[in-house]
Amino acid sequence: MSKMHVSTTINGEPTEFLCDPSQAVLDVLRDQLGLTGTKEGCGSGDCGACTIMLDDRMVCSCLVLAAEAEGKKIETIEGMANGDQLHALQKKFIEFAALQCGICTPGFLVASRALLERNNNPTETEVRYWLAGNLCRCTGYDKIVRAVMDVAADMRGASK
Amino acid sequence: MNGIEYSAPRTIDEAVGALVAAKGAGRILAGGTDLLVQMRAGFVKPGSIIVDIKKIAEMTTIEDKGGGSFKFGAAVSGMQLHDHPTFKKAWPGVLEAINLIGSKQIQGRASAGGNLCNASPAADSVPALVAAGAIVTVQGPKGRREVAVEKIPAGPGRMTLEPGEIVVSFTLPARPAGSSDAYLRLIPRTEMDIAVVGCGVNLTMKGGTCTAARVSLGAVAPTVLLVEAAGKALVGSKLDAEALEAAAAACRAVCKPIDDKRGTIVYRTKIAGVLCKRATTIAAQRAGKK
Numbered sequence: 294m295s296k297m298h299v300s301t302t303i304n305g306e307p308t309e310f311l312c313d314p315s316q317a318v319l320d321v322l323r324d325q326l327g328l329t330g331t332k333e334g335c336g337s338g339d340c341g342a343c344t345i346m347l348d349d350r351m352v353c354s355c356l357v358l359a360a361e362a363e364g365k366k367i368e369t370i371e372g373m374a375n376g377d378q379l380h381a382l383q384k385k386f387i388e389f390a391a392l393q394c395g396i397c398t399p400g401f402l403v404a405s406r407a408l409l410e411r412n413n414n415p416t417e418t419e420v421r422y423w424l425a426g427n428l429c430r431c432t433g434y435d436k437i438v439r440a441v442m443d444v445a446a447d448m449r450g451a452s453k
Numbered sequence: 454m455n456g457i458e459y460s461a462p463r464t465i466d467e468a469v470g471a472l473v474a475a476k477g478a479g480r481i482l483a484g485g486t487d488l489l490v491q492m493r494a495g496f497v498k499p500g501s502i503i504v505d506i507k508k509i510a511e512m513t514t515i516e517d518k519g520g521g522s523f524k525f526g527a528a529v530s531g532m533q534l535h536d537h538p539t540f541k542k543a544w545p546g547v548l549e550a551i552n553l554i555g556s557k558q559i560q561g562r563a564s565a566g567g568n569l570c571n572a573s574p575a576a577d578s579v580p581a582l583v584a585a586g587a588i589v590t591v592q593g594p595k596g597r598r599e600v601a602v603e604k605i606p607a608g609p610g611r612m613t614l615e616p617g618e619i620v621v622s623f624t625l626p627a628r629p630a631g632s633s634d635a636y637l638r639l640i641p642r643t644e645m646d647i648a649v650v651g652c653g654v655n656l657t658m659k660g661g662t663c664t665a666a667r668v669s670l671g672a673v674a675p676t677v678l679l680v681e682a683a684g685k686a687l688v689g690s691k692l693d694a695e696a697l698e699a700a701a702a703a704c705r706a707v708c709k710p711i712d713d714k715r716g717t718i719v720y721r722t723k724i725a726g727v728l729c730k731r732a733t734t735i736a737a738q739r740a741g742k743k
Contacts (some may be wrong), residue, residue, distance in 0.1 A: 338489075357562070404557070423557055
């Protein structure tokens with residue numbers, strides 16, 4: 294089986310890779326490109342640990358073929374901090390202890406950023422429904438939801 | 454997952470050609486939220502040809518044709534429909550049904566075409582599309598044809614499509630003023646589950662009287678059902694308790710559900726009537742507020 298050549302942009306960097314036709318984006322990110330921030334949980338689109346942005350849409354990277362990424366823009370957790378400067382959500386997750394083991398955290402952060410970019414004034418219900426595709430077995434979700442709400446409040450304050 | 458090939462044709466003719474050439478080993482890839490799960494579980498055989506239809510413009514385009522009529526490609530994602538400026542107002546029931554499929558991540562990819570062609574009796578978008586009177590455009594080796602959406606499912610995992618045929622788009626008809634729709638499903642939790650019963654209602658109100666109605670049920674038979682008797686029970690009424698109960702009775706009468714841990718036959722049948730009443734009430738409220 295011949296490999297497929299794929300040209301894409303990952304976190305702003307033009308990136309090319311070779312993949313098997315049946316390989317998922319998640320596997321290429323982790324195993325070939327060394328971008329291990331994106332985690333594999335269930336591998337079936339239930340847990341959200343592998344959440345990335347694909348052409349500005351939030352998707353489970355376990356359910357996207359690497360070949361489909363041709364010509365597309367990918368954003369992963371590695372692109373969230375600006376050098377040593379953590380993203381506001383990352384800081385707030387630490388401050389609020391919105392993580393313990395950390396496996397779900399990259400997925401939650403990418404998903405939370407996607408929510409706040411669409412809506413910087415979500416209700417708690419909206420936050421909970423938006424994050425329903427991200428599973429966490431440590432925190433009980435409350436700290437995550439409060440961290441996201443708090444960042445949203447900061448964003449609204451900053452834009453006043 | 455070895456020995457699987459991937460192709461991304463630019464036209465529907467090429468996609469049909471690829472499917473025909475694959476001689477039954479072709480698998481259509483729209484959002485991939487079912488296909489990739491099957492691949493990762495080893496259910497897609499070596500030698501399969503994945504035909505990605507998302508490079509075909511018609512498959513990913515939403516067209517507002519005016520008067521409430523819409524045409525949208527089979528691979529349009531739930532989030533794409535959600536973000537469309539006029540679709541939600543025109544077809545709130547169809548949109549809420551499609552948007553119930555999985556999480557927000559799944560919504561970024563999952564499509565009504567895939568939901569239909571996965572051919573689950575519990576597919577959320579299908580009852581809403583059946584109630585809406587959606588027409589499906591299908592293209593295959595013999596050309597194009599148009600077919601009512603309820604004619605596509607043949608049973609769990611089975612469709613009436615001929616070999617080489619692809620679902621291209623859905624067309625929702627124009628509706629008179631005073632029309633709206635709603636979809637409700639019952640699940641044992643609040644989010645991210647498969648319908649135990651689903652019900653779509655699409656109706657038109659004029660001066661407080663229902664002048665047209667289509668009712669559809671999911672997850673209570675081997676395929677999604679169009680319940681014509683329930684629609685008839687609503688038409689001509691003011692959606693009073695008697696008419697709602699008649700429609701609910703018509704829904705209960707057509708149920709032939711499975712009996713499993715998620716819902717017994719008795720429970721699913723009773724709920725079909727309950728959801729019919731509630732969805733009708735929501736659709737009527739929406740129709741009145743337009």
